[in-house]
Amino acid sequence: MCKIKDYITNRISGNPWKRRQSVVGLIEYFSKRKKVLPFVHLIRFVEPLLDDPEYYFQKGIGWTLREIYNAYPDKTLCYIKKYLLSISPIAYSAATEKIDKRIKQNFNKERKRNRNYKKSIKKFSLPDTDQTS
8 A cells, every 4th residue: 555655756746647646546545544634635636636638637536526525525615616617527527426416506507607608708709810910
């Protein structure tokens, strides 16, 4: 079994699979121990990968957020709400599997409202004009 320092090292690895393991491995790490790291330390594993476009990274982020929710439900909900519009659909789907349906519905409405707003802005924005010609 890995030690927590291995997860920290893997989090910044050039190897994408080690970076993914730094997040997904936390699930196994905590299932084998009785003590869970503080919320702020757990989120430090998630945040660097939020923008990673790879499907497997995003799925891992979602799983990890879901497991963090089991230990810190209120803090995790606040975190998801704060980053609601920047969490990928893949990560969001996995992260919100176990949350209260009413809370999830509110989150879904906010995400949908933002998508619709972005579409309307794109639809009515002026085309780029090249001033150099």
